[in-house]
Structure formats: C-alpha cells, structure tokens
Amino acid sequence: MTHTEPLPARAALPVDLDEAAHRCLVAGFEGTTVVPDTLKRLIDRGLGGVILFTRNIRDAEQVRRLTDTLRALRPDLLVAIDNEGGGIGHLVTAGAPEVPGNYALGVVDDPALTARCADALAGHLASLGITVSYAPVADIQQQADNPIVRTRAFGTDAGVVSRHLRAWIEATEARGIASCAKHFPGHGGTLTDSHHELAVDPRPYEELDLEPFRAAIAAGVPMLMSAHVVFTALDENRPATLSRRILRDLLRLELGFDGVLVSDALEMKAIADQYGEAAGARIALAAGADQVIVAVPDLGVTLECRDAVLGALHSGVLAEERVREASERVRRLSERYAESSLAVRAWDAGVGLEAARRAVGGQKPPRVVTGAHVVDLFPAPHPALNWGGEDLLTAVHEVDSSATGTAVSGEPEDLGALVDGILRRAEGVPLVVATSDGGLYPWQGRIVDALMGRRPDGVRVATGLPEGGALCSYGRGKVNLRAVAEVLVGAR
Structure with missing residues (x-):
C-alpha cells in the first residue's frame, strides 16, 4: 500500500x-x-x-x-x-x-x-x-x-x-x-x-x-x-x-x-x-x-x-x-560538510575544453573537412544519467557554418532510404560518419558499412570508446564534441 x-x-x-x-x-x-x-x-x-x-x-x-x-x-x-x-x-x-x-x-x-x-x-x-x-x-x-x-x-x-x-x-x-x-x-x-x-x-x-x-x-x-x-x-x-x-x-x-x-x-x-x-x-x-x-x-x-x-x-x-x-x-x-558561509572562489571555466582538446586521439583525418556532411549515430540518452543528446553536427557547425548533417539516435525503420538520403545530401562534399559505442548497437555498424561502402573517402569518428582507428573524442560531453569538431575542420 x-x-x-x-x-x-x-x-x-x-x-x-x-x-x-x-x-x-x-x-x-x-x-x-x-x-x-x-x-x-x-x-x-x-x-x-x-x-x-x-x-x-x-x-x-x-x-x-x-x-x-x-x-x-x-x-x-x-x-x-x-x-x-x-x-x-x-x-x-x-x-x-x-x-x-x-x-x-x-x-x-x-x-x-x-x-x-x-x-x-x-x-x-x-x-x-x-x-x-x-x-x-x-x-x-x-x-x-x-x-x-x-x-x-x-x-x-x-x-x-x-x-x-x-x-x-x-x-x-x-x-x-x-x-x-x-x-x-x-x-x-x-x-x-x-x-x-x-x-x-x-x-x-x-x-x-x-x-x-x-x-x-x-x-x-x-x-x-x-x-x-x-x-x-x-x-x-x-x-x-x-x-x-x-x-x-x-x-x-x-x-x-x-x-x-x-x-x-x-x-x-x-x-x-x-x-x-x-x-x-x-x-x-x-x-x-x-x-x-x-x-x-x-x-x-x-x-x-x-x-x-x-x-x-x-x-x-x-x-x-x-x-x-x-x-x-x-x-x-x-x-x-555543513554549508560554508564563506564566499565561493572562482573556478577555471575553460579547463574542460582544454582537457577535451588534449584527449582527442585515434586516426587523424588526412585532410581538413570543411563544408562536410556530418552523420552522427548515437543511442538514445540514458534516462537515469541525463546525458542531453548533444550531437556532433551542432559542434561542427559552431566552427564551420557551411557544414550540414544528419543525427540518428536510434535504429532507422528503413536503413536503405536513410543511407540513400544521406548520400544525396553529401554529394560533392566531404562525408564524416561518427558512431558512439557502435559495438553495442549493431544498427550503427550496418549504417557505417552501407555509407563507407559507397563513400570510401568518408572520415570516421568515434564519440565513445575507440573504434577501429577512428578519430576519437572519448566521450559525448559538449567539450568532447567541440574538441573533435575543431580537429576535423582544422580550427586549431
């Protein structure tokens, strides 16, 4: 009761x-x-x-x-x-x-x-x-x-x-x-x-x-x-x-x-x-x-x-x-740990981005990819952890306003139609394909294989744990995505 x-x-x-x-x-x-x-x-x-x-x-x-x-x-x-x-x-x-x-x-x-x-x-x-x-x-x-x-x-x-x-x-x-x-x-x-x-x-x-x-x-x-x-x-x-x-x-x-x-x-x-x-x-x-x-x-x-x-x-x-x-x-x-009545001293607001920039690793892209079409594949946010669903396209767009993209936060109903649509939008521009813990979510791998099979020049990014030598941010926090976006477009 x-x-x-x-x-x-x-x-x-x-x-x-x-x-x-x-x-x-x-x-x-x-x-x-x-x-x-x-x-x-x-x-x-x-x-x-x-x-x-x-x-x-x-x-x-x-x-x-x-x-x-x-x-x-x-x-x-x-x-x-x-x-x-x-x-x-x-x-x-x-x-x-x-x-x-x-x-x-x-x-x-x-x-x-x-x-x-x-x-x-x-x-x-x-x-x-x-x-x-x-x-x-x-x-x-x-x-x-x-x-x-x-x-x-x-x-x-x-x-x-x-x-x-x-x-x-x-x-x-x-x-x-x-x-x-x-x-x-x-x-x-x-x-x-x-x-x-x-x-x-x-x-x-x-x-x-x-x-x-x-x-x-x-x-x-x-x-x-x-x-x-x-x-x-x-x-x-x-x-x-x-x-x-x-x-x-x-x-x-x-x-x-x-x-x-x-x-x-x-x-x-x-x-x-x-x-x-x-x-x-x-x-x-x-x-x-x-x-x-x-x-x-x-x-x-x-x-x-x-x-x-x-x-x-x-x-x-x-x-x-x-x-x-x-x-x-x-x-x-x-x-x-009773709350202190003392004033709270300032903290370093930029340390997170500094750390994220130092962390980016894996396979660096062979060239700068400005104006790219960014495909970001990631699972739905975990309800208990409250990750906010930030996407790589938003981070790339902040440093390259000419970028376009597609965010996919779950298995698509029609994989073929999704892939065809992405490739049409990416025609004539660089293609970036990002995964997040792709090994746990086979649908991500199927999309990657379909895209890279038709666009072998595509640049691979991993936003979770490392995957197959891809450029890796080691996380999906906003500063992680910003740091990997900067590497992609040559912003630093």
Whole structure:
C-alpha cells in the first residue's frame, strides 16, 4: 500500500531512534520552488538527505533558493546530486562547467588536470548550496560490452583509475564538498546495466576491481556508493547493496572504510524487481549501508521504504544498534560538510575544453573537412544519467557554418532510404560518419558499412570508446564534441 502521509511514530520507538531511522534515507522529489508537505514532514522527523535531478533544476538562482529553503527546514540536511561531468549531470541549465568526462581525463593522464576539472564542478556545487556530489566513478572499464560504465570510467587500468580518483577526491574535498566513489565493489566487469536488471560479475576474488576503492579510501573519500551487482566470488545470493559479506566483512573489516556507505537508487530494476524498494531499504541497512536512496519523485515510495525500516526496528528484525551506527556516520558527515558561509572562489571555466582538446586521439583525418556532411549515430540518452543528446553536427557547425548533417539516435525503420538520403545530401562534399559505442548497437555498424561502402573517402569518428582507428573524442560531453569538431575542420 502506498501511503500519502507519514505514519505517526510507533509508540515503542524512542524519538531519537525514529530520527535515526529517518537520517538513513535520501529522497527524491518533484518541484523547483515549493517543497512538498510530505517531504517537509520527513525532514522534520530527521530525513538525512535529498537528491536533486533535472526535474528540480531551472537555473542557478532558482537552485540556490531551493537549497536555502531546504536547509532552512533542517540545517544539517544533505543536498546531493549526480555530478560526474562529461554530460553526466543535471545542472546544464544552472550553468554547470563543461568537463570532458572521466575516460578522456584518463587518456590525457594528467592528475593535475583532473583535479582542475573536479575543482570546477565542486566550486559550482558550492555556489548552489549543494553539499554532496555522487561522483567520481571508481569502476574500471573491463568488459568491452559493458553497457553502463564505459567512458564514465577513468580507463581500463587500475593504476590510471586510482590516481585520477585521488586527484578528484582531494580537489572536491578542498572545496568543502563531499565526494562519493561508486559503485562498490565495481560495475565494470558486468554485461548488464543494473538500472534495467540484476547484474552479475562472475570473476574470482583476485580479479575483482578493488584497487581503485582502496585508493579512494586512502585518499579520504567520505562516501562510497554500492553496486546492485551480484559478485559470485563474494556472495552468490545477493547483490552488493544487500550483502553483509560485501558491505560489512569486505568493506568495513577488510578495507577499513568508516565513512558513509550509500546505496545506489532502490528503484533500479536490479533491486525493485527482485526484492521491492521497501524490502531493499530494510535489507540494505541491515547489511551495512548507512543511507539508502529513493530517487523517484513519488514520495509514496520513500514512505513505504521508511515504514519498512520502522516496522523492522519495531519487530526486532532490524537491529537498533545498526541503525544508530548508520545514523551517527551520517550525522558526522552532515557536520563536516555543513554549508560554508564563506564566499565561493572562482573556478577555471575553460579547463574542460582544454582537457577535451588534449584527449582527442585515434586516426587523424588526412585532410581538413570543411563544408562536410556530418552523420552522427548515437543511442538514445540514458534516462537515469541525463546525458542531453548533444550531437556532433551542432559542434561542427559552431566552427564551420557551411557544414550540414544528419543525427540518428536510434535504429532507422528503413536503413536503405536513410543511407540513400544521406548520400544525396553529401554529394560533392566531404562525408564524416561518427558512431558512439557502435559495438553495442549493431544498427550503427550496418549504417557505417552501407555509407563507407559507397563513400570510401568518408572520415570516421568515434564519440565513445575507440573504434577501429577512428578519430576519437572519448566521450559525448559538449567539450568532447567541440574538441573533435575543431580537429576535423582544422580550427586549431
């Protein structure tokens, strides 16, 4: 049953325990200016945090007013957001700095440059009154067919990933923003996106990607986020988010992490379809999580999760000591990252484009391709990550107004008609054909083969991971696309 109002505190639960239970929750909500009454009541009872999404963002001034309103209700409320960079974020309309994304930074492999990009993102968060950034990604891109990590990772090598994590965490900390390395103990070895179904990593223990998380802990990362992934070498039955063996025995006892462990969003199918959000909240806290995220704007789901936790405390299924321990960690984090009253110093607004330019690699075109017809093939934006669907044609047109193009964001109904139309429009001008993770989307390969078979002079570009020696941007953030466009038309 979905409740529309918070339940009254159970008589058997002390007020401080009720507050502790609420502190273990992070809630999403609808709205840009008005805080829903249900959310106000949750905050009044001790809600630990809120997570903002694009639905909560209009512009910088509005976000600042919203965070002020939230914190006026409870000064120690954590205000969080996903803020990875490279197009993975929700603050575009609020003036977020454009940075190229992790993989491109790993390709450049200059930790000082990574720190400058992280500083720009963290400085912007501080100016908006946001205190928690659910970044950086600590996963290693291990599987060529992994559908969810890819250019969100700093690379395929544990050493590269580890040193860039340290740079990111330290720069974010210097801004007084809490960083959160994710997704423990690593999502890069799966062939499944846990947003859509349960993911499994079958590798033996010695092959798991723990080194970056050790590096993050050594760098003082204040938060980690768990993965909704079953690691058969660690726990054959439960995903990491719900596993005591992983959250307590491995993370707390073996790796020595004593910061706040937050779950990935409970409404992701790997949890919601297998267990349900409410049971997921109860099991995750019992297993060792300190906070659980309910990101959907329907606060009824948050209430169901809250009620499951209170009910488990009341019945003794969930130990009081476990909830108090989790709540105390969240309380310490809230105190440490309470919003500063100091003015926010400026950040380097140009560092992202600098980084993206340094990252462009692969096969350079044999000649400048001004006036080209640009074909940009890419999958539909991932709904949870909020990549905005930027296209290469727009980036090329900014530096070459004579360019034309075609953007294709999904498998066409009539491939032959599409190809014929493109070739008519590209007659007599250079042809550029860009793909994005073409290996995951066979329709892209079919279009490329058809076009290049009739136009072997076409220039190939990859806007995701490298593909067949093509000119590569290593990401689809705006600055990634701008940097590769400049190389194509000889603008730098």
